[in-house]
Amino acid sequence: MDPTIPLVKLTGIHKRFGAVHSLRGVDLDVMPGETFGLLGDNAAGKSTLMKVLTGVYQPDAGTIELDGVERTFPTPASSRNAGIEMIYQDFALSDNLDVRANIFLGREPRRRILGPFLQVVDTKATERETKRVLEMLDIEINPRLKVHRLSGGQRQAVAIGRALAFDARLVIMDEPTANLSVAKVDKLIEVTARLKKLGIAVIIITHRLDEAFAVADRIAVMRQGSVVGRFAAGDVTETQVAHLISHGALPEQDGAQPDGSKRRLFGSTIQPAGDR
Numbered sequence: 306m307d308p309t310i311p312l313v314k315l316t317g318i319h320k321r322f323g324a325v326h327s328l329r330g331v332d333l334d335v336m337p338g339e340t341f342g343l344l345g346d347n348a349a350g351k352s353t354l355m356k357v358l359t360g361v362y363q364p365d366a367g368t369i370e371l372d373g374v375e376r377t378f379p380t381p382a383s384s385r386n387a388g389i390e391m392i393y394q395d396f397a398l399s400d401n402l403d404v405r406a407n408i409f410l411g412r413e414p415r416r417r418i419l420g421p422f423l424q425v426v427d428t429k430a431t432e433r434e435t436k437r438v439l440e441m442l443d444i445e446i447n448p449r450l451k452v453h454r455l456s457g458g459q460r461q462a463v464a465i466g467r468a469l470a471f472d473a474r475l476v477i478m479d480e481p482t483a484n485l486s487v488a489k490v491d492k493l494i495e496v497t498a499r500l501k502k503l504g505i506a507v508i509i510i511t512h513r514l515d516e517a518f519a520v521a522d523r524i525a526v527m528r529q530g531s532v533v534g535r536f537a538a539g540d541v542t543e544t545q546v547a548h549l550i551s552h553g554a555l556p557e558q559d560g561a562q563p564d565g566s567k568r569r570l571f572g573s574t575i576q577p578a579g580d581r
């Protein structure tokens with residue numbers, strides 16, 4: 306794997322729903338192992354963009370590259386098989402199944418009994434693997450507990466554990482902290498840091514700027530279906546980004562150029578949208 310080639314590169318992505326032009330030529334790249342914050346107001350197009358990347362929607366135009374190779378994801382399974390795992394807001398877990406079953410959901414390791422034709426779920430392997438991924442996340446949950454008995458934070462851990470069990474290279478979290486208490490948000494930040502240590506890239510969508518700034522290496526801001534700014538997290542302040550989210554430009558006093566031309570800000574180069 307070449308660390309200078311983006312893990313994922315989206316170029317010129319358009320998506321329309323009837324008269325609504327939700328994505329208007331989006332360019333975005335995420336490097337291997339990078340934690341990337343995708344920010345923007347409601348209806349900016351963040352979730353739609355991630356659904357294009359995860360095969361839920363097909364783009365009307367534009368390309369998706371993985372490791373520098375153009376790919377299409379006609380189904381969510383095809384994106385998942387390529388190592389991209391989406392953690393949905395509701396975590397998409399089955400309440401009446403236990404933690405093990407949820408981590409594997411239809412992909413359980415099987416073993417043969419009585420010759421080549423009869424296979425059963427290998428419960429020992431499933432349990433071992435469940436323990437392994439939860440340990441990787443430093444989370445203690447009994448693998449045999451039914452999911453309806455878990456807290457919000459634990460449910461999220463199970464969803465992330467599922468990604469680890471299947472060797473995800475990119476985990477996408479769409480508004481992961483919406484239903485979590487402050488302590489759970491801290492845990493999520495810890496888990497995100499752990500994914501980074503494991504070399505797994507993360508795209509985190511949030512409207513909480515403090516969270517984005519706590520975890521992200523880079524951030525991009527979407528507005529009305531376009532990326533209007535992308536930065537190394539250390540190169541901008543929360544205040545500047547908040548202004549960009551609501552007005553589509555950096556605050557005037559920082560000298561942001563209405564034409565979006567490149568300029569220096571706090572000693573760092575700000576790249577306007579469409580520049581890379």
Ligand SMILES: Nc1ncnc2c1ncn2[C@@H]1O[C@H](COP(=O)(O)OP(=O)(O)O)[C@@H](O)[C@H]1O
Binds near residue numbers: 349351
């Ligand atoms: N399935 C759909 N049908 C029609 N319009 C949609 C659909 N999905 C998203 N949209 C529209 O696309 C725009 C972007 O939505 P979305 O991607 O959910 O934004 P965000 O996640 O940034 O809040 C919104 O105007 C939304 O109403």
Ligand SMILES: [Mg+2]
Binds near residue numbers: 351352353
């Ligand atoms: Mg959304």
